[in-house]
Amino acid sequence: MTIESAPSSAGTVDDTRWASVARVPRGPFAAVSAAVADRLLRGAVAALPLRLCYPDGSVVGAADPSLPSLILHQPDRLARRVGASGLIGFGESYMAGEWDCADLAGALTVLATGVAELVPRGLQWLRPILLSRQPQSARNSPEQARRNVAAHYDLSNAMFAEFLDETMTYSCALFDHLPASSDHLADAQRRKIDRLLDTAKVGPGSRVLEIGTGWGELCVRAAARGATVRSVTLSAEQRHHALRRVAAAGLSDRVRIDLTDYRELEGRYDAVVSVEMVEAVGYALWPGYFRALDDFVVPGGRVAIQAITMPHDRMLASRNTHTWIQKYIFPGGLLPSTQAIVQITENQTRLRTVDMMSLRDHYAETLRLWRQRFNERRDALDTLGFDAVFARMWNLYLAYSEAGFRSGYLDVYQWTFAPTGAGQ
Known part of the structure; x- marks a missing residue:
């Protein structure tokens, strides 16, 4: 099969x-x-x-x-x-x-x-x-970005639900202690989201833009604080699930979720949040991404992102190559370095760092728990139609990612900016 x-x-x-x-x-x-x-x-x-x-x-x-x-x-x-x-x-x-x-x-x-x-x-x-050269199809034009996102995030909501926790949050959690167990995963994801919303100063009356909806947990938690939220995604499967969650929470009047590219947006917001989205943007488009974040936030507002990073020299060496992760898991993606983000924001935007925290050890633990849950649910995945090759592929992906964080080769930051600089 x-x-x-x-x-x-x-x-x-x-x-x-x-x-x-x-x-x-x-x-x-x-x-x-x-x-x-x-x-x-x-x-x-x-x-x-x-x-x-x-x-x-x-x-x-x-x-x-x-x-x-x-x-x-x-x-x-x-x-x-x-x-x-x-x-x-x-x-x-x-x-x-x-x-x-x-x-x-x-x-x-x-x-x-x-x-x-x-x-x-x-x-x-x-x-x-x-190392193989990166194919032209990996370049993230709006049309190609939609295909790249669909290749991963539209696999199946049911498949992701088998190994994610009840919040359906697919990014690094923030645990209160390490090591942790699967029982702690949902609370750790809520803690991660709440910290990001806190640093972005999201509260009653805040106008929030979220770039990259996921399955809706951040939308719900921001709206529950009294904010009005506009969220954008390129994943039809995720949008469908997120809209159902927002409606179930009774927050449809506060949350709008659009199936659109962030490059097609206009407007300004008190807070802009984006969780593990920059990794999918692509090297050549990072400056435009950060300029867009800058354009979307009002003076006195905040931009809060969560970003996976790699060492600058390795990023430069791999920016034009095609990796196993890109071929099979995240087509078109590339991890930035902290140096690249600082250079772009300081040279081309008003955005300046006001808060930065590494969650590296927490990501290694998050990935360990996801892989454990993924393997515990192999029978359910078989029933959904995901064969042995797919299971081995995802085992390698989750273990490979965990290894990156445990070794220190990868890091992940909650990174908050304020538009206080002079810009370009």
């Missing part, structure tokens, strides 16, 4: 995104590149607290069996995929079941921590083998 056979609630899923998983590179070039990839993989693992376990019982890497171990069921196929498409091939090999790991997040944390050492300095010229 493929995702194409899922019920209509699955939205606009395009299963051609993972059709290549069934194809293993062949031919002389594939054989040569596979040999290079195998050498690089063995060399990298030898320098890390990680193990490669082969079908013949041999082990490369750390001797301690308690350390994360990649169980290679078909090492030749893995090498061919990595040789042909680098880290995309590494992910596709996992999707195809060619390797496994009992502690997937732990193994990926080791790899994320040692990312700078994965390719020896003398072999950096081989970087193009490991």
